[in-house]
Amino acid sequence: MFQNKRKYISDDIMQDLSEYIASVYEADYEDEDAGKTADEDGFKLLKAPSAPRTPKASNLASSGRSSIPRPAAFFAARSCDSSPAFDEENELSPELSELVNSVDESFSEMLLRKIDEKGMSDAECYKKANIDRKLFSKIRSDMHYRPSKNTAISFAIALELPLEEANDMLSKAGFALSHSSKSDIIIEYFIKNRDYDFFRINEALYSFDQPLLGV
Numbered sequence: 001m002f003q004n005k006r007k008y009i010s011d012d013i014m015q016d017l018s019e020y021i022a023s024v025y026e027a028d029y030e031d032e033d034a035g036k037t038a039d040e041d042g043f044k045l046l047k048a049p050s051a052p053r054t055p056k057a058s059n060l061a062s063s064g065r066s067s068i069p070r071p072a073a074f075f076a077a078r079s080c081d082s083s084p085a086f087d088e089e090n091e092l093s094p095e096l097s098e099l100v101n102s103v104d105e106s107f108s109e110m111l112l113r114k115i116d117e118k119g120m121s122d123a124e125c126y127k128k129a130n131i132d133r134k135l136f137s138k139i140r141s142d143m144h145y146r147p148s149k150n151t152a153i154s155f156a157i158a159l160e161l162p163l164e165e166a167n168d169m170l171s172k173a174g175f176a177l178s179h180s181s182k183s184d185i186i187i188e189y190f191i192k193n194r195d196y197d198f199f200r201i202n203e204a205l206y207s208f209d210q211p212l213l214g215v
Contacts, residue, residue, distance in 0.1 A: 006207065008200045017204060020189050026179045107152065107172040108143050114159050114169070129158035130198065130214025149175045153187055154214050160196045163188065183210035 006014065105113070115125050126136040131154060139145045147155075152173040156166040170176055177184040183205055190201050202212045 006203060008197070008203045014204070014207065017186065017189055021182060021185050021208070024179045024185055025182065105172070106143050106145075107147060107169065108139050108145055110169055110172055111139065111155055111159075114161065114165075118159055120159075125155070125158055128198075129154040131155070147173050149173070150211070150213060150215075157187075157191070157196050157198065157201065157213065160194075161191070162194075163191045166191050182208055186210060187213075 115122060118125075122136065122140070123133075126133060129151075131151060135147075135151070139147060149170070152170050152175055153166075156169045159169075161169060167177060177188050179185060186204050186208060187201065190196070190204070195201070198213060202214075205212050
């Protein structure tokens, strides 16, 4: 899809993006290029992460914590402290009923609301996000539909949402942008800079061997 020579983003932006990734990336695995310090284009590679540390017994003792599993009686006692979810007539308690009835808007509801607020038509939005019409119809007709993370991000970018609202939309689909994912960091970088061009974003993702949006 993209040639070796970048077409949509400049070397300066790629350098800035590379430095941004290096500054926030929180890898939880060994990088295949751990022995390298720069890629073929001269961009700095991320350092391989150190192995996770296991708390020492002495530290656990000083903090008052224990690594020994707690007995079942402990959990039984803790459960008695909480208010019951059901009353004597096997109906929801007032506290649980209030929580159930105060469910936040769903991904589908937020998506449709944002489309209206942006003055876009449904077709304009899903075409810009490169989402199939049938998939959009499923999301529109099912208030509780859970899209994939790729789909949720594509809609957030198509709607040109600021980072806070983009994260809010993702959370309603059960996702979040993570600093342990290079693709998420790249998406975050472009949203922070209010750059919602899919060609530029996908070219950056491709340059770092990450999955593309709307594919």
